[in-house]
Amino acid sequence: MKVSLTRLGFGAAPIGNLYGEVSDEEAHAAVDAAWDSGVRYFDTAPHYGLGLSERRLGSALGGRPRSGYVLSTKVGRVLEPFDGGGDDLANGFAVPASSRRVWDFSADGVRRSLESSLERLGTDHVDVVYLHDPDEHWEVAARQGIPALVDLREQGVVGAIGVGMNQWEMPARFVRETDVDVVMLAGRYTLLEQAALPEFLPLCLERGVSVVAAGVFNSGLLSRPEVPDDAKYDYADAPAEVVDRARRIAAVCGEHGVALPRVAIQFALGHPAVVSVVIGSRTGEQMRSNAADFADPVPAALWSSLRDRGLLDAEVPVP
Template sequence: MTGRPGRRQATLDAAGPGLRLGPLGFGASQGGNLFRATSDEEFAAAVDTAWAGGVRYFDTAPHYGLGLSERRLGAALRSRPRDEYVVSTKVGRLLVPSPETAHLRDPEGFDVAADHRRVWDFSRDGVRRSLEASLRRTGLDRIDVVYLHDPDAHWEQAVREAVPALAQLREQGVVGAIGAGMNQSAMLARFVAETDVDVVMCAGRYTLLEQGALTDLLPIAQARRVGVVIAGVYNSGLLARDVPPTDATYDYRRAPAEVLDQARRIARVCQTYGVTLPQAALAFVRRHPAVASTVVGMRNEAQVTETLRRAAVDVPDQLWAALYDAGLLDVHC
């Protein structure tokens, strides 16, 4: 799973010998108190349950709760054998102390004190500083996968400075694999085509509801043997319930009526095959050969247990054909 010539693609390998993601990854954004507070005990129990269920890939970022997610994840993994799990984090947002706003709550959706502010920085120095801070917060001796985090408005600096800085760290053995994580597929396809990345994380653009990544990212990733990690498999909530409710969210906003209707139509077809909408959503994305893993955000033990149950369901192939014939899928599986 790499863009470097001569390297073997393996569906569940991140990059390099012995670095494996597994089909299901633990997304730790909710450990940063995304939308509401989560206790240390809740989050630790979630990690314990995921570990018991065989999950060995954990994804975090400085952005998630202004470092809280990284601190909690590091603490939850500290007693585990280091060679038995993979951790990814991200660079591009430096956390700068902000004592003047510490009495406020974080304005970017995390229920934490706004005692730091995020500063975009994809420079060589910014990448190194961000990674050093992540190592301190997690308490880990290394980071296995490092993504550029949402470089949408920073292409030039990301390509000119950040990617070469990460590549150098990779060559030095400081990090294992490098890539980019975004909520779009077009620029990720450019990273795959024009830079030396190993893996990319695509959130929300290849799901049971929408398959835009089929036209740009997934073909080039497969051709260049770059792995794709799919996040946002439920489109931020719309596909997370058996029957999407009226107030379901899509891309972190209330779902438009036509999108909600499409999700409900998909759910009805799924029901005729004895499959729930969330079960189908997880199974669908894993079918593409370029997909290396699926990262699902999980807050507590109950959510982990339910996600593991959904991921274990054997979805009949006939479902995909039925969805395609109904005009609800862009690809005939």
């Protein structure tokens, strides 16, 4: 991939008011803290807060040299005006429902979505564009969406193209059948589960496709030193057996004096296919905590203990 990403990336979904309101000041402080921590890769999407995330991220980055950072956004959900009132909490965002999302992976939809994103971001280009969650839209995404992105890449409008999904099977098909540079894989290669390990990650290595690991906390399940009873997993209440496994992992971390989130953040970077881990942050304090967890090495003995307890298979690479 021609675009170079920092190993730690900033995920901007939380500053789109994911699950709760964040002030403009808090959002700006989160981006500032990421920058001060050395992060130079920033990811967003129209879906996040019906464009609020893109507007806030663009504003926060606006005073910095555009050549000094990498910016990615996503296409596939075109925002159209909506005057029905209400809010967007059903989709997870605490914002007024002033727009509605319309699935559109067509060539025209890709171009219109990107044009609107550039306007909200206040920039003339983005470095990486992902097709966002085309799970139910393979044909149009593969036959129209990807070729449209390839054209934009060839014109120099974008530097790299890919897909971002919460599964590995369809991304594997994109890697085999289309000319993608990168896959943002959410939740399927984490400290808790490594479903993408046997087939998908080796395929990406073989084809020279970079992987950005997102959702490394599995929707918050691994985001705290102690796993609560009401933990979420895949955006829903975590099943009891999943909570139990996470708690057993957390206990091993505790035995080594290391908090669970630090191990979760660093785990995915142990695989050679993974070039960056993107972590969402809502405030400057949260971002600084995530950056510290990223920077402070995990002792090798901890990984050995996880293997000894049957919580990490022997063939799983670690940092």
